[in-house]
Amino acid sequence: MAGKKALFxxxxxxxxxxxxxxxxxxxxxxxxxxxYKDLLGFKASETSILTDAQATKANIMAKLKAMVAxxxxxxxxxxxxxxxxxGTQMNDTSGDEPDGKDEAFVPHDIAEKxxxxxxxHIICDDELHDLFTQLPDNVLLEVYLDTCHSGxxxxxxxxxxxxxxxxxxxxxxxxxxxxxxxMRGFTxxxxxAVKGKKAxxxxxxAAIAGAHHLLWTGCKANETSADAYFNGRYNGAFxxxxxxxxxxxxxxxxxxxxxAKLRALMKGQFGQHPQLEGNASNRAQxxxx
Numbered sequence: 135m136a137g138k139k140a141l142f143x144x145x146x147x148x149x150x151x152x153x154x155x156x157x158x159x160x161x162x163x164x165x166x167x168x169x170y171k172d173l174l175g176f177k178a179s180e181t182s183i184l185t186d187a188q189a190t191k192a193n194i195m196a197k198l199k200a201m202v203a204x205x206x207x208x209x210x211x212x213x214x215x216x217x218x219x220x221g222t223q224m225n226d227t228s229g230d231e232p233d234g235k236d237e238a239f240v241p242h243d244i245a246e247k248x249x250x251x252x253x254x255h256i257i258c259d260d261e262l263h264d265l266f267t268q269l270p271d272n273v274l275l276e277v278y279l280d281t282c283h284s285g286x287x288x289x290x291x292x293x294x295x296x297x298x299x300x301x302x303x304x305x306x307x308x309x310x311x312x313x314x315x316x317m318r319g320f321t322x323x324x325x326x327a328v329k330g331k332k333a334x335x336x337x338x339x340a341a342i343a344g345a346h347h348l349l350w351t352g353c354k355a356n357e358t359s360a361d362a363y364f365n366g367r368y369n370g371a372f373x374x375x376x377x378x379x380x381x382x383x384x385x386x387x388x389x390x391x392x393x394a395k396l397r398a399l400m401k402g403q404f405g406q407h408p409q410l411e412g413n414a415s416n417r418a419q420x421x422x423x
Contacts, residue, residue: 136211139201140181142167143194145219147186149243154220154303156361158368160185162218162280165369165377170214173385189219191241191255195265202265205273212274218370221281221359222303224251224258236260239281246306266347274346280370281351282358301352301359301370348389348412350376357406371404372396 144163146156167183170176184193194217204210220240237259238251245255266275282302352359352372360371375396379387387395393410400406 136205136208138176138180138212138214139204139210140167140170140176140214141184141194141197141201141216142170142181143184143189143215143217143219145186145189145240145242147242148220148240149187150245151303154240156220156301157363158361158370158373159218159280159301161368162370162373163216165373166216166278169377169380173380176214187242189241190243191257194241194257195261198262198265202268205269208270211272212276213269214276214278216278216280216373218280218301218373220301220303221279222251222256223305224253224256239279240303244303249306251306269347272346274348276348276350278350278373278376279352280359280372282353301361346412348410350393351409351411353406354409359406360404362404371400371406372408375399376408 142163144159144161146159148154163183163185167181170181171178182197184197198215201210201213201215205213217239222238222240224236224238239257239259239262241255241257243255245252262277266277269275280301350372352370361368362371362374364374376392379392379395379399383392383395389410393408396408400408
């Protein structure tokens with residue numbers, strides 16, 4: 135019987151940008167790992183946690199590539215990946231984005247090169263998408279992103295000690311020239327990235343995601359995800375309420391019911407609306423099969 139594997143990543147500190155420090159991302163990773171072990175049947179040997187200095191681009195991608203390779207070899211049937219960090223943008227080099235911008239996720243070692251993000255030290259959405267679309271159709275993939283998908287601001291009400299902060303880093307000044315940054319939101323529902331408009335159009339007609347690929351995000355594409363303070367401790371607002379709902383309901387709700395309950399609990403407290411995308415998201419089953 136094929137097994138399962140989970141990677142939980144949380145990054146509060148960034149090697150080259152102390153001004154971008156967050157507070158709740160490491161707690162997010164640890165809380166998600168504990169949830170999957172305590173409630174969702176994962177053994178300690180089936181989970182990995184990368185935090186702060188461990189969570190470089192090289193380490194994150196190496197773990198994910200190994201998981202995908204094992205799934206392709208028939209060793210794994212269920213993969214989980216959660217990431218709590220900043221979100222940002224970078225220039226689209228594959229020609230598959232109409233606005234010329236790729237969404238990107240910020241590892242510990244994020245760095246600039248010639249006034250733009252250095253591709254060797256940032257995780258582009260194309261990289262994740264193209265890796266995950268290699269998975270066999272019978273493999274369940276569950277991705278959680280507690281990062282900002284909005285370009286509305288770098289920080290939110292940051293002068294108050296415990297005020298929520300937006301998990302978004304503005305791109306370097308030369309990343310887009312005169313273009314205005316605008317976050318769209320990572321998605322699993324598109325074709326793999328390829329270079330050139332004609333090739334991209336052709337790829338768009340191909341199979342774009344497996345039958346069991348699921349994506350949870352902390353907010354809509356035009357919103358920010360909050361790094362917030364709860365009962366003496368920091369978390370991402372989305373992760374905090376996801377864990378809370380899952381534990382209080384003992385994993386008895388369908389995915390649609392979970393995301394609806396999250397939105398209800400967060401309404402009026404945070405300007406974000408958690409999203410759930412995927413071909414299996416409407417099934418009336420518990421969050422983990």
